[in-house]
Amino acid sequence: MTSRRICVTGATGKAGRAAVAHLREHGYDVLATDVAVTDARAQGVLQADLTDYGQATEVLRGTDAVVHLANIPAPGLATPAVTFNANMSMNFNVFHAAAALGLAKVVWASSETTLGLPFGHGPEQEPGAPGELRYAPVDEDHFPYPATTYALSKVASETVAAQISRWTGLPFVGLRISNIMEPDDYRQFPGYWPDAHSRKWNLWGYVDVRDVAAACRLALEADVTGSSNVIIAAADTVMNRPSRDLLAEVFPGTPVTGHLPEHGTLLAVEGAKRLIGYEPAHSWRDEIHDR
Secondary structure (H helix, E strand, C coil), X not given: CCCCEEEEECCCCHHHHHHHHHHHHCCCEEEEEECCCCCHHHCCXXXXXXXXXXXXXXXXXXXXXXXXXXXXXCCCCCCXXXXXXXXXXXXXXXXXXXXXXXXXXXXXXXXXXXXXXXXXXXXCCCCCCCCCCCCECECCCCCCCCCCHHHHHHHHHHHHHHHHHHHHCCCEEEEEECCEECHHHHHHHHHCCCCHHHHHHHCCCCEEHHHHXXXXXXXXXXXXXCEEEXXXXXXXXXXXXXXXXXXXXXXXXXXXXXXXXXXXXXECCHHHHHHHCCCCCCCHHHCCCCC
């Protein structure tokens, strides 16, 4: 796409800061906005509450496209009802305002949790219930299995995006982002290695924040129509053990479909590669050499 003025919501968050910097480095004019503007990092960020439709409209006015990263970012940070209602109102307001204003594209943060996380609740699971791992690596077809109101807010928002896109022709790209890590976060990874169960909840997945920022730009630039949702993860896991060994210990009997490299991700990124050209470039293995 040729759009150059981009609104980035949630601009003071981990992904938001990286996306703003990355887009500016690639020549984009970025309007950064967030609801909480409290420190030096946030200077130059327009304060707006996107649960208010009028404010959502005003921050998008005059921009060509939006990278919408503003949401309560995980379950457990607020009550279930607050999480669902806040995320749904923010997402609807941004999606609808973008369509009403004639923006060229919406790129937004969906979540890996839509795929069934947390995995491995235990043997009492009913077939098809949230937490059941049906096969690995998990891809876009392992959807929807929301286990929390946070995940439900993302599943419902993907439906809203699809319908607004159908009504208006506005392209949407939802990024089902894994657990975002900055380089300093990699120091905690050796603590996971003794116990394979400690990070089973998302199949030992993660994604470098720099790759998230790149995915946002690639989604803006991709030639897409309709509403699509793709997994954004690293190419490997957080563990120093082969991925098949992890599955055999924690999820025995799980079918392994397709090619799985020795330490390959169990959150498949091939869909993102096909749709937007995403190629994860960063790994903890480049930062931690004692493994």
